[in-house]
Amino acid sequence: MGVSTTAAQHVVRPLSPSERWFWIIDRISPSNCTARVRVHGWLTPERLDRAGAALVAEYPLLRVGVEHGDGFDPRFVRLREPRIPVRRVVAAGGDAWRPEVDAEIREPFDTASGMARLVDIAHGVGTPDEFHDVVLTVSHVIVDGRSAMSLLRKVIEYAAEEVEPVSRAAVPPADDLIPAGARGFWRYLYTTLYDQVVALVRRPRLLSGATQVPLPERLTRVVHRKLDARELAALVADCRTAGVTVHGALAGAVALAIGKMVRPSGSGVTGIGSPVDFRHSLTPAPSVDELGIYAPVITNFVRFGGRETLWSAARSVNRQVHRGVRQRRHLATVAGMRYGTPRSLESGWRLVELIDRRAPWNVSVTNLGRIDFPDRVGEWRTSDLTFAAGNSCVSAVTIAITTAHGETHIEFCYVEGALSADGAERFADLVVTTLAERPDPARV
Incomplete structure (x- = not known):
């Protein structure tokens, strides 16, 4: 699923003071939010790719990166090809999500290229007991905890059904x-x-x-x-x-x-x-x-x-x-x-x-x-x-x-x-x- 640009809203503006604060913090040490849910059943990487593309199409803040010049003026700018990358891990134990969450929290974003990613920790693929721990990580520059939870719910809903996303209007900070x-x-x-x-x-x-x-x-x-x-x-x-x-x-x-x-x-x-x-x-x-x-x-x-x-x-x-x-x-x-x-x-x-x-x-x-x-x-x-x-x-x-x-x-x-x-x-x-x-x- 690609991002429709006909009805899409875009965010091109300076970071607000609170966004800039979290961006400064993030440049010193990673400031990430990570949400995870266990999905019991058959889930393919293609479905998560489709869900990620739907999120990008819906939310203007998922189509931006952060640029700044010599004068320290960080701005949201439109990415040419915005996407949420999906990484898959085939796991052997039910606690395999724990080190992956640790890794996701510690891994910084290149905020100039995007600020969200997905991990699919797959267990028992192809068996009746198959389940997946789906981990969504987003930069704190653009989300808080509740926002991250809303995104994770939408990931699962978009992955479950092939529905066209609704493009949201950009809202002020x-x-x-x-x-x-x-x-x-x-x-x-x-x-x-x-x-x-x-x-x-x-x-x-x-x-x-x-x-x-x-x-x-x-x-x-x-x-x-x-x-x-x-x-x-x-x-x-x-x-x-x-x-x-x-x-x-x-x-x-x-x-x-x-x-x-x-x-x-x-x-x-x-x-x-x-x-x-x-x-x-x-x-x-x-x-x-x-x-x-x-x-x-x-x-x-x-x-x-x-x-x-x-x-x-x-x-x-x-x-x-x-x-x-x-x-x-x-x-x-x-x-x-x-x-x-x-x-x-x-x-x-x-x-x-x-x-x-x-x-x-x-x-x-x-x-x-x-x-x-x-x-x-x-x-x-x-x-x-x-x-x-x-x-x-x-x-x-x-x-x-x-x-x-x-x-x-x-x-x-x-x-x-x-x-x-x-x-x-x-x-x-x-x-x-x-x-x-x-x-x-x-x-x-």
């Missing part, structure tokens, strides 16, 4: 859709200073390992954990009784686990980054399956140790996220990036190094919530939906959480060296154990 009331330099300054002032007062403890890894050498590896249907249902019921959100419980468990890692017998405060999807707050609001960067971070300062429980930590997270959204700090952060995004790669390096030293958190909990991904697509059954993201140079661990098909998958994406492999496994176990050993919410 999120920076240009912030409501007027959340814009302005002073709002941005307040938002920027707020977390720093709170951090000076509360002195959060950060998750750290034995090694300080240089920025260009920071590569991500992934540790996988899962909550099955029974565990997930029990957690949801307990959260409802305790009056907290599942995200609050997940982030709270992460905060308590950090405390057990950094001060096993003590107490203190740690910082957690909570990305918040703000599509519905934009004007006009983009569609739920539009590509872009729509999840700015709100910082949560959470107590650990002493008499803190999962439920007290979860309530703290919920209060802080709610207050940040009510004050529109996440909107002001993105709107104000026009004031704070570096104007050169050199100044970008300096800012990234400053953030690396001074940020009040280095662990983020990217909880995508329940993903609308069908259990069956055409003749296939789907399962095991996961998401992972490269940490690049602004955090030590990104915890990427997806819930679909009655299960929750938790990917602990950590900077190799900042945590050892054993340390990352231990941290993941502490988070899951903290969730599992939660107190009775009716008695707290």
Whole structure:
């Protein structure tokens, strides 16, 4: 399937401030988003090629590369022959997707040539038990987690049926859709200073390992954990009784686990980054399956140790996220990036190094919530939906959480060296154990 140019919309413009920020980060260390799903049944490379071509035909941002001149003016430009390459791996074991996800997160894009690729990890080809782990990797310059999930769903739907894609109109970047009331330099300054002032007062403890890894050498590896249907249902019921959100419980468990890692017998405060999807707050609001960067971070300062429980930590997270959204700090952060995004790669390096030293958190909990991904697509059954993201140079661990098909998958994406492999496994176990050993919410 080729790309129809008659009705196609094209994006030819400078990168927005937030896009430019992720492009700068990506030039220092890969900033990739990876979505994966298991497809049970017969799937050929030709079908995935067709699906990739359909995606390119539908989405203008998949038909661009990034060019920049000596004056550091990165721009989206139209590619002559845009495509999503497909790589096939014939696997012998059901866990073969794990090293492939690691490899995809670590492999940088040549953003001048395109920013998406597919991997088909095929198992038992030609047998009744054939299944495929389909991995879609897209640059964070043009997507966030939810955008990547929307693309993966469309890959499977396009591969299942020979349907002509609908060419979308190009939409403005999120920076240009912030409501007027959340814009302005002073709002941005307040938002920027707020977390720093709170951090000076509360002195959060950060998750750290034995090694300080240089920025260009920071590569991500992934540790996988899962909550099955029974565990997930029990957690949801307990959260409802305790009056907290599942995200609050997940982030709270992460905060308590950090405390057990950094001060096993003590107490203190740690910082957690909570990305918040703000599509519905934009004007006009983009569609739920539009590509872009729509999840700015709100910082949560959470107590650990002493008499803190999962439920007290979860309530703290919920209060802080709610207050940040009510004050529109996440909107002001993105709107104000026009004031704070570096104007050169050199100044970008300096800012990234400053953030690396001074940020009040280095662990983020990217909880995508329940993903609308069908259990069956055409003749296939789907399962095991996961998401992972490269940490690049602004955090030590990104915890990427997806819930679909009655299960929750938790990917602990950590900077190799900042945590050892054993340390990352231990941290993941502490988070899951903290969730599992939660107190009775009716008695707290």
